[in-house]
Amino acid sequence: DTEVTQTPKHLVMGMTNKKSLKCEQHMGHRAMYWYKQKAKKPPELMFVYSYEKLSINESVPSRFSPECPNSSLLNLHLHALQPEDSALYLCASSQVGSYGYTFGSGTRLTVV
Amino acid sequence: DAKTTQPNSMESNEEEPVHLPCNHSTISGTDYIHWYRQLPSQGPEYVIHGLTSNVNNRMASLAIAEDRKSSTLILHRATLRDAAVYYCILRDDNFNKFYFGSGTKLNVKP
Numbered sequence: 757d758t759e760v761t762q763t764p765k766h767l768v769m770g771m772t773n774k775k776s777l778k779c780e781q782h783m784g785h786r787a788m789y790w791y792k793q794k795a796k797k798p799p800e801l802m803f804v805y806s807y808e809k810l811s812i813n814e815s816v817p818s819r820f821s822p823e824c825p826n827s828s829l830l831n832l833h834l835h836a837l838q839p840e841d842s843a844l845y846l847c848a849s850s851q852v853g854s855y856g857y858t859f860g861s862g863t864r865l866t867v868v
Numbered sequence: 869d870a871k872t873t874q875p876n877s878m879e880s881n882e883e884e885p886v887h888l889p890c891n892h893s894t895i896s897g898t899d900y901i902h903w904y905r906q907l908p909s910q911g912p913e914y915v916i917h918g919l920t921s922n923v924n925n926r927m928a929s930l931a932i933a934e935d936r937k938s939s940t941l942i943l944h945r946a947t948l949r950d951a952a953v954y955y956c957i958l959r960d961d962n963f964n965k966f967y968f969g970s971g972t973k974l975n976v977k978p
Binding site: 862 | 902904909910911912913914917955965966967968969970971
């Protein structure tokens, strides 16, 4: 299995809702990442997990809460989002160190 | 964090070579140069990476300047499926993170 699987592919949520994005990989990668991508812009790093521990938080607002329950799974919990948080959310994984990333196809989130 | 500079867009004819340039004048000695591409409605896809020497793989070649302040991704024969946004990225070997540059949108004409 050489894929990163993200679910759901599309999500529409209201500003008072709580939802979660899920990311799964079975490549034995011990680093996992969340990126946010607005239309026609490059991906922006949000969080990095290394060996299931949060190692980097790029000053992301607390309405985004990451979780890494095991080495194969990464979640992003969403609460009280704003319409400007609408974007494509990408998950990636890699071996820890200077290796290539494998990206999922993303979850397209719309906040209404 | 080191930054990369790429042209916003480039155009190529099908079955011709394409040279995509990237400037990274503030690169440090531990930064690896990575290239990814993103097809429409997909996540970024690994293309190639290198540190100092030129690199070849089945997808492309990477030519790195001797001073490492610039690099060029070479697609030897562009196909319509190569139309994508190509990102040149520096990765700090000490920190497990990528920062994407603005990317070059490659259009391939039949």
